[in-house]
Amino acid sequence: MKNQQLIDHLFRHQYGKMVSILTRIFGLANLEIIEDAVQDTFAKATVLWRTKIPENPEAWFTTASKNRVIDLLRKVDADKNRIKKISYGPSAISFNNLFEKEEIEDSELRMIFTACHPKLNTKDQIAFALKTIGGFSSNEIAAALLLKPETVKKRLTRARKAINEKKINFKFPSKNKLPERLHSVLEVVYLIFNEGFHSNHQKLLVRKELCGEALRLTKLILSKEELRCGTSYALFGLLCFHSARLETKVDENFESIDLKNQDRSKWYFPLVELGNQAMLKAADYIDYSTYHIEAAIAAEHLKAKSFEATNWKKILELYQELQQVQNSDIVSLSMSIVLIQLNKNQEALEILQNLKTENLEQRTYLYYGVMAKYYKSIGQIKKAVNYLDIAIEKVPNQVEKNYLIKKRDRLIVL
């Protein structure tokens, strides 16, 4: 017997592939039946592969899903004609070809465009993408996004309903709509990544999975010629740069480690290299995006041999550029931190005073944290402590709370 190991996440990734192919055949209206059917195939594999894992597990899934199609055909009578069209229509792609690598990727990309359709609500888009393409269960999505499982189920139902009601097609967007549609796809991918990167989720594994999924989706997007552009390469570069630091962001007790105290020797430099290559490719295209600027900022941090060696001046310029195209409060907040690093405290304060904290929503605590940083910088420790107290009160998550409490306690000693 061959003691063969399966590729990590094979089942999860196959789930997305199979659901996508079957949706291409049966249509989005049958999505629920399809997802159940695919789930059944996995249950079968789980039992069947206990004694012997097939030589080519992916091929096994392909065959199993094909057979499942035929099973489904018998059950969903109405779709008999559709399958005939796909198999025998003169211009249509043949049934068997649908299971070839290129066509599988094509189906997955259609699913990504469906999930990120502008007619769906953003929050629903993320849940739906993680479920149908990512192969995460609703419980896993809930755990990853720190939501209740019922909330995720509601979002999934709402997404499916919207797809049916708004008659969204399982197709690539037309050429003139492609740039805009691609933009919303990349944004959802970016949000999925941020959920992993910034969430301060207790489990590093969960964070890695979300970040890994975002990277996988971006790679998939870049596999198709028409979807390659400066923006998509820049997003890939940005995600690589951030991912390189992921492991050093928390310590063994799941406590946050800020940039200043991260072990720079543990940053994962092969990913930095991959990011650099992506940024070079991005430069071959004329389109320019906020991802370019954000990637440049991340690259500056990675370049610095130590926190003290950071080129804050360059980073400030990049933030100023970013603010011109995306004037958001979170960008202003980051900029004020950079200004404090540069000892431009007065300028930092002006920005902070003009911020609308309500726009920061659950991240309001960050504002109070930066206020504390400002007062510490000008030597008013007592005020700094006061602001940290407010930050501690407002912070929604325990990991970050512990971090702030430690920070405050260190200040009190001063």
Added chain:
Amino acid sequence: MKDFMLIFIGKEYTDLGLSPEQMQERMGKWFAWNAKMEEQGVVKHGEALQPEVRRISGPKRTVTDRTAAELKEIVGGYYMVKAKDLDAACKIAQDFPDYDLGNTVEVREVMVFDNY
């Protein structure tokens, strides 16, 4: 050496709502267990059972169709193993991967009839 049957009782994976990732993980554990038993030469054979259940009961031979989802627990499969005694057989059953899901293993010795 005596023959023992390890009978697996509990819920089906699909009814427990396991995700693809979790199923892969479970499968890996079953695979490792099976490989270990084969290496030790203790496993004779085993089968997994389909989740559809048809029960026939009573003098009228009443037939009821059930699915695993409706039943609290069903027999999901079995292994036939060789072991010195019941304790040794239970030791083999320690590696059953699904205790954490609330599933159980029933260990039974196969009855041997003497030929008089």
